[in-house]
Amino acid sequence: MEQRQKIVQTRESILQSAFDTAQIGIWHLDTESNEVTVNDTWAQIIGHSSDELITLTFQQWFKLCHPEDQRLMADSLYAATQAGKKHFTFRMRLKHKDGSWVWTQVNGGVSEADSLGYTKALSGTLTDVSELYQSKKDLHYRYEIEQLVSGISSDFVGIQIHETDKVVNQALKKVGQFLNIDRCYVFQFQKHNSIMFNTHEWCGSGIQSEMEHLQDLPTSLFAWWMKRLNKLQHIYIKQVKDMPRDAIAEKEILLQQKITSLLVVPIHFQKNLMGFIGFDSVHKEKEWPEADIHLIKTVAHTIANAFNAKIHQEVLVKAKEKAEESDQIKSAFLATINHELRTPLHHILGFSELLRMNKIPPQEVGAFADKIYKSGKNLLLIIEDILNLALADESYVQVRKEKIGGNDIFMQHKTLLDEMLRSSDKAKTIKLVYKPSPTFSNAQFLVDTSKINQIIVNLLKNAIKFTKSGTIEYQAELTNNTLSFRIKDTGIGIAQHQQQLIFDFFRQADDSSTRAYNGIGVGLAISKRITKILGGDLTVQSIQNEGSTFVLSIPVEIVLHAEKAVNSTQNIIR
Template identity: 30%
Template sequence: MGEMYTTHEEEKLIDIVLDSILSGVVIIDNKDHVIVDVNETAAKMIGLAKEDIIGNVCHKYICPAEIGQCPVFHPWQNIDRSECVLLNYKGESIPILKTVKKIKKDDHLYLIESFIDISKIKETKEELLVKEKAIDSSINAIALADLEGNLTYVNHSFLELWGYGDEKEVLGKPSVEFWQDESKAEEVKNALFFEGSWVGELLARKKDDTDFLVNLSANMASNEFGKPVCMMASFVDITDIKKANLLIKRKLEIEETVASISSMFISPKNIDQTINVALEKICELCGCSRSYIFRFSNDGTRMSNTHEYCPEGVSPQKGNLQDLPVEMFPWWMGKLHNGEAIHIKDVSSLTEEASAEKEILEMQGIRSLIVLPLYTNSELTGYLGLDNVLNTGEWEEEDINILSLASQITGAGLERRNAEDMLMNAKIAAEDANLAKTEFIANMNHELRTPLNSIIGFSDVLSSENFGTLNDTQKKYLSNVVVNGQHLLRIINDLLDLSKIEAGKMELFPEKFVILDAINGIKATMMPLAKKKDIDLKCNINIGNPLIVADALKFKQILYNLVSNAIKFTDQGGSVTIGVNTSNELISVFVEDTGLGIAQNDQGKLFNPFSQVDSSNSREYDGTGLGLALVKNYVEMHGGKVWVESEVGKGSKFTFTIPVENQITRA
């Protein structure tokens, strides 16, 4: 190995100089390729101490040479800031930028190789390449402009969005030329200088001069010293989004209007006012000049404009369109009767067959219209329409759909009004009938009950024989008079009581009484009737507190009606049981018999006035059908309930419950 240094001082000075150099330096003997010296920077890059590196062949660490690239083997090769590879002690490759210089010392040739680590530069370069590819392939349009606003870079998405085929067509052009409102574009550019960024919507101009809406996000790019260097912007075409949003908004408006109109017709206080408000909403939603309804007369021969809405500036026509003969408009009426929509894009283009319609429409200044049939109870009763006095043209399908929905809703509303009118008429008729019935019953009270009481009274006087002896036939006839008179009086009394209940005039007079006394009284009263049919009339009493608060007279009437019915419908030799159970709050009373029983489908009408299970002319049992109706009303006046359990051939059980003691209100 040749010697480079002659003195110790020179060697020390060279070491200081080498170690002060920021780049790695290696000195190689050109003759045997051995490393004769290395500075501190190179040693750190290799990862070994200087003494461990010196003496090794250079190719162990520096640049495993490619053919034609090694200055040792190829001295003619010029190596100046060339990218090479350095191997550290682990065998890992470190990219370096290397320069080689040849020097002679005492006729001996040396190579001085200096290099810097470019790993981070390579990484940064790769990152920039990735970012550049990302920008180029971004779906967002991206552009760069110099400080004058001239384009210096655009990606592929920008070219596609603006309709250009090559970046040469746009680079160098002022960015403001790509916007419909160039003054607004200038404002954006100025905002970047003063505020550093701008975000918003702008109307862009394509190559073919058509416009489209974009969302622009722009920023001013500055260097490390804060000095502006260029303007950057990204764009998103929001034309379709805007259209979709407008469509959604329009659909919501339609849904809200239809829902509002529907809710108005649920229970309108004034149907005509509701229709007028609905026409206003439809007119505003569709942007028409006039909305209206025509109704046909009951015989279908004439029609009138019954409802109308006109915005400000449009002349109303309702007053001029009353009682028109439908035969004047055969073309119009033919379409309506076929269930067709009448869609006139231009009134002036109507053919001869619609000449009458054309004349009256032009008189009103109508240029286009849409009309749909109006049905009530599935019958054509008129039509609903929209006019335009400003423009001709085709009506949108959604306008037709809105009008169709409005027609259906309005038709349903008119049906409801017709039904309400019928119901009101029926109510008035019922009230009149009820008034007549009340007057009749009041007259019956005077005209029938008064003389009937006299008949019964005088018959009792005659039966007493105070005015002479009666033979057996006379006694029999007088007895029949008394029995039938009392029966007729009971019917009249029942009718009067039921009438008072229905009129809300029946009163309760609650009092505290012993329930057993009331039951025993009824049993004693009904026992003779039971004995006639050999019926076992018995009681089943299971009560703790014998006292209740109720109207004693009506309580007895309830029990009397139930027991008399049970005896009436029980065959010879049967049984009737009166039962009582109480709790802390309720008293439960039942009357059970072993009689005929009642079919399930007949049980629902038992408590209706004048209703009888056997209503034929030849029915076996007499009665008016008022007894159970009175029972139900009296029980409910006490705040109680009554029901029946029965099966044909197995008898019946009528049960009612009333509160033992509570606040009983008058009916």
């Protein structure tokens, strides 16, 4: 008997040792006293020692269980006490000492019963399955986010160009809601990446929009930011307050918007940076795993493709519109040229026929001959304009510079303008004013005189053509190696929306075939092209029904500077 007792004691000692040192959590519940005994491993799973839980009761264990799992725990333990249900397995969350929740798996069953079969004790194991649960959770999350990105990519397939902005905004909303982001946005660059605009934005509940404040921003203000984006690198800032000194400008703006964390991913097509997509966290810090950043780059790539397609489509639409407009312009040009050529030809042929048939009184022969001469001269001018269209191809134009004095150029221009006005029948209604500056008149420089004269002649012809009465003013100046001519008239002027069109070939302010002014509409276009060849600029300022001012600016090489003059201007009025 004594020997048997020793064996039992030895076994109990072994079991107690195993209970204390086991690498799995072990628990024992006495249903009569409601006391729960646990080993060190069980206690360590939730951040305690076994000594801290030496007085653990079932009620305390139940309170450690997550509220959502308490019903499962109670039902599982109760079921084990019923006949035919001796074992159980379930998973529940227990509260860790640090306040977090630990996923555990509980296995157990009835370990002791009385003679009537009523449960006296339950025993079992407790296993930490947090890593397994987290792995499954991560796998499910990875599947969902990949489905999200795949769905966003599908949304962009086959969309119409006008739908691009709408689909981009939808993509921002989907990403923002799935990742619990406070604000998602897109910035696009313009003007060779010197300016950026906030073009798209989605904000979570309670988050204020910043879009209207983030327009027309110089990218030079964000040197630290742009340095990384230009290398097509993403920017992840876990804590804005910890940004480096180099990012002081960016840090100040982000703090003003109360941003805690953010991720910025470049939007680029091939290696062409187009903008960036950003994600702001305002309420709390957000960590961005590399896998998530990689998927966000896929979204950015999808948006880049959409933007690139939109740009190309807009270019094609503009090209189509330009081609259609070109066809219309050419049709108008052909109608105009038909009218402009036929009119003087009819005069020449008609009056010549009358002279040939001797049907004109001798005293009127001179008048008819004069009409034939003027019609022939008009026809010659039209033919010259048509031939000058060759200047549309810059490759055939050569610049031939010569040394000439400013006063010599002025006298050439004055002679041309005086002659043109006399030939126009407007000499009595238009007053000519000449204002060459002394610095211009007394200097010598290297220029292509013939090309400058060609431009000036076109400007003077237009000034006379479109001025019924009033003043035409000629100014010439030399400032900082730039030669400037200003032709100002008090004519009909040009409407604001027409002021750029007049420099296109075959265009006038009035393109209709019944317009009041002759000409085929190439003079200003040729002048603009020649000016470009000379490295200069030709501009216009005009008010309809008040007049126009054309300014020709040409860079020159000064050979001899003008002597200091007493008077600032030399005015000549004809």
